[in-house]
Amino acid sequence: MTTITSVDVVDVRFPTSLSADGSDAMNKDADYSAAYVVLRTDEPGLAGHGFTFTIGRGNDICVLAAQHRAAPLVGRSVEQIVGDLGGIYRELKTDSQLRWLGPEKGVEHLAMAAVMNAVWDLAARRAGKPLWRLLAEMSPEELVDVADLKYLSDVLTRDEAVGMLEEMAPTRAARIAELESSGYPCYTTSAGWLGYSDEKLRRLCQEAVDAGYKHIKLKVGGDLEDDIRRLGIAREVIGWDANLMIDANQVWDVPEAIEWVGRLAEFKPLWIEEPTSPDDVLGHAAIREAVAPIGVATGEHGMNRVLFKQMFQAGAIDFCQLDSARLASINEILAVYLMAKKFGVPVCPHAGGVGLCELVQHLSVFDYVAVSGSLEGRVTEFVDHLHEHFVDPCIVEDGAYRLPDQPGYSAEMHEASIAEYAYPNGSYWASVAVPA
Amino acid sequence: MTTITSVDVVDVRFPTSLSADGSDAMNKDADYSAAYVVLRTDEPGLAGHGFTFTIGRGNDICVLAAQHRAAPLVGRSVEQIVGDLGGIYRELKTDSQLRWLGPEKGVEHLAMAAVMNAVWDLAARRAGKPLWRLLAEMSPEELVDVADLKYLSDVLTRDEAVGMLEEMAPTRAARIAELESSGYPCYTTSAGWLGYSDEKLRRLCQEAVDAGYKHIKLKVGGDLEDDIRRLGIAREVIGWDANLMIDANQVWDVPEAIEWVGRLAEFKPLWIEEPTSPDDVLGHAAIREAVAPIGVATGEHGMNRVLFKQMFQAGAIDFCQLDSARLASINEILAVYLMAKKFGVPVCPHAGGVGLCELVQHLSVFDYVAVSGSLEGRVTEFVDHLHEHFVDPCIVEDGAYRLPDQPGYSAEMHEASIAEYAYPNGSYWASVAVPA
Structure with missing residues (x-):
């Protein structure tokens, strides 16, 4: 028997605010950070790595929350945990005292994501497979057993979920072969901060x-005249056949979003991303109706599956941008993919930050192989930052993610990176003045 | 000039799980707790007290979050802060790095509630008035200046808000006199855990x-036959003229809620409270349509004003149960009261826990005096627990809250209570075995 012997949670912060990487209308000085969880075991070489992503201050709060959430894992059998990945998820999430602090949102949910990401990484490493392949080899029933369908039965029953997955099962192998040849299409946000x-x-x-x-995606929403000038430059360079997306990072009220996006319509954006509060289902629905044919995209701050359920029910979004470090890992993400399939909404996961690209490549590949079976309208975010800190970094070629082939969820950071950027005592932070 | 010299945040926990006080279908072992904030000043005897409420584990996470959120207050002028209570709120809430951890939900929002509750307590103490009176003496423009209307302009403009308050202003004094005589009506949850x-x-x-x-309110949702028997007992005792409310604490999916409440309809409940996920606006709307004339109530886990906006827009609730320690204090609560007024939904604040009754009495009195001007359909929760720990405890007589008359927000705890129940080093916790 293999046992989880300890949980380490490390506060890792990169000083990205120094270069304005990641700057947008809401977030002007992000220091891309991770609350980084390692589940250590007594099997030599076997550990589970996971994290949630934050942008600096408060990363320590997520670290503390992840320590609480992961505590029940210590001393447990690895075989038992990876043998019932739905059971361990439900056990951790239903701690009623911690539940009060959400439920299923904010810091507590970010911490749950970090911990369960590490559990899924552990499961895939133990199986000797990249996570996407571990998932793609699970049966429809096994997948639905791990999915969190609580609060969703008004739109998706267990039988429907199994049925949708069964329909795609016979052709999974062909889609794997296709992606191994062509990769999974992505877009870049690196140009437009x-x-x-x-x-x-x-x-x-x-x-x-x-x-x-x-x-190509550009940030907007700071100043209208600037936006008009910058979108003009972008269209000059990329022409009118390429797709241009715009992202307001939640700065507008609903009427303001409709007005502002209307002024940018001449640049024919494919989507407006995060036009308003990420919580505002009915607001997104109103904006979508007003700005069509420009699509509405949101989800990087989509707090949980109940929010996405309503986004789908209300016809509020054209693109679902779920976040791999904000939703509670595969268990909840799978539920969102299943609902998206039912409602016919393409999922284009949010990425960037620290390590999100490493995670979402697994999700997109799995979605195509086992859930949606479609690439139409689907393109996964890619931001070319900070990949050098990961042991198994994502590889993008010709605008597509190559399929990861190492065991796990590609979540492990280099020990040297952690030694340098652990906050506040890593070698980088110790060398600069850190405010108390 | 008076200066804020330091911020203390204390983890206070009461071992209420020992007596099953507070037990419901979701929360079986709550230890009622507070992340308790004290803003100390250099004026002898002047401090601001505030808190958020949790049910045990994780209270330390809220303490850490409140420490971060309150840090910018140290060294500030009290005059400046109480002179611009909208400005300090906006400054604290727009820390973009901390915002990422919500935004405006979960642990970060609970912490913001704790800190701003202390700021409002400080403002009322400095003015020498109970908080309800401080608010009731502010002009419509002053009130709207402190209210957080961000993301609400699709349903409520500044001018509309001022107009609604102006309409009630000339008759405020008469309503104060009325409440000073009769108190504000409340109901009890103490019977039905x-x-x-x-x-x-x-x-x-x-x-x-x-x-x-x-x-009288009873908890339901554990076992249907138990619920039927318990509601029968309650109706036997209270008769059919009194109002009976039921509360499921989020245990059901939407179809299950409709089915279960249908089975309890014979007991003619006034409302079903928290039938499903607190995030599910469209789910509450569906339940409301199906169970009418039984009303739908929710809000103690209503995460922010954007959620309440949608609850009102969707016609999802008959009773709005906002929470004084989950919304970001008066600035956000005021916005919810204004929307509730516009949509004609009575606000019946959630209370109980630790000190929530002490806070909500101020809110209900202010609502009647300056916003709604109505008591119809309004009744504020009262739970008779833990009031002995407060310096200015609420007083309930004949089913009504008496008006508080001491300066402040009634949020201050006795120092002896803190010394006993501070976690894990207070005298009570030091005397029992606290798990590591």
Whole structure:
């Protein structure tokens, strides 16, 4: 028997605010950070790695929450945990005292994501498979057993979920072969951060086109005249056949979103992302109706499956951008993919930050192979930052993610990176003045 | 000039799980707790006290979050802060790095509630008035200046808000006089916790009737046959003229809620409270349509004003049970009261826990005096637990809250209570075995 012997949770922060990487209308000085969980075992070489993503201050709060949430795992049998990945999820999530602090949202849910991401990484490593393949080899019943369908039965029953997965099962192998050849399509956000100069924007757009991207995303919502000028530059460089997406990062009220997006319609954006509060289902529905044919996208702050259920029910979004470190790992993400399939909404996961690209490549591949069976309208975010800190970094070629082939969820960071960027005592932070 | 010299945040926990007080279908072993904030100043005798309420484990996470959130207050001028209570709220809430952890939900929002509750307590103490009176003496413009209307302009403009308050302003004094004579009506939840025996239920229902209550609430949702038997006992004791409310604490999916409540309809409950996920606006709307004329109530886990906006827009609730320690204090609560007024939904605040009754009495009085001007359909929760720990405890007589008359928000705890129940080093916890 293999046992989980301890849980380490580390506060890791990268000083990205120094370069304006990641700057947008809401988040001007992000220090991309991770509350990083390692489940250690008594089997040499076997550990589970997972994390949630934050943008700096408060990462320590997520660390503390993850320590609480993971505590019941210590001393448990690895075989038992990976043999019932739905059971351990439900056990951790139903701690009634911790539940009060959400439920299923905010810091507690970020911590749950970090811990369960580590559990799924452990399961895939133990199976000797990349996570997408572990999932793609599970039967429809096994997948539905691990999915969290609580509060969803008004739109999705267990039988419906099994039925949808069964329909795709016979053709899984062909889709795996297809993706092994072509990769999974992605788009880049690296060009369009709000803090970049026009010259840098122009150069990065050209580099993106040269690298084979057919989708490019720009941040908007700071100043209307700036947005008009920057979108003009982008269209000049990428032309009108490529897709241009815009992202307001929640800065507008509903009427303001409708007005502002209307002023940018001449640039024919594919979608407006996060036009308003991420909690506002009915607001997104109103915006979608007003700005069509421009699509509405949201989800990186989509707090849980109940929010996505309503986004689908209300016809509020054209693109679902679930987040791999905000939803409670595979158990909840699977439920959102199943609902998206039923409602016919493409899932284009949020990525970037620290390590989110490493995670979402597994999700997108699994979705195509086992759930949606479609690439139409689907393109996964890619941001070219901080991959050097990961042991098994994602690889993007010709605007597509190559399929990961190492065991696990690609979540492990280099020990040297942790030693340098652990906060506040890593070698980088010890060398600069950290405010008390 | 008076200065905030330091912020203390204390983890206070009461071992209420020992007596099954507070037990319901979701929360079986609550230890009522507070992340308790004290803003100390250099004026002798002047401090601001506030808290958020939790049910045990994880209270330390809220303490850490409150420490972060309150840090910018240290060294500030009290005059400046109380002179611009909207400004300090916006400054604290827009920390973009902390915002990522919500936004405006979960642990971070509970912490914001604790800190801003202390700020409002400080403002009222400095003015020498109970908080309800401080608010009731502010002009419509002043009130709207402190209210957080962000993300609400699709349902409520600033001008509409001022207009609604102006309409009630000339008659405020008469309503104050009325409440000073009669008190504000309340109901009791003390009778119906799920862990109580039938005999205790019967006795407590009789005591509630004898004490003048016209509304009694029971917990349901554990076992249908138990619920039918317990509601039968309650109706036997209180008769059919008194109001009986039922509370499921989020245990059901939507179809299950409709089915179960249908089976309890013979007992003619006034409302079903928290039938499903607190995030499910469309689910509550569906339940409301199906169970009418039984009303739907929710809000103690209503995470922020954007959720309440949608509850009102969707016609999802008959009673709004906002929580004084989950919403971000007066700034956000005021916005919810204004929307409730516009949509004609009575606000019946959630209370109980630790100190929530002390807070909500101020809110209900202010609502009647300055916002709604109506008592119709309004009754505020009262639970007779833990008031002995407060310096200015609420007083309930004949089923009504007497108006508080001490300066502040009635949020201050006795130092002896803190010394005993601070976790894990207070004298009570030091005397029992606390798990590591």
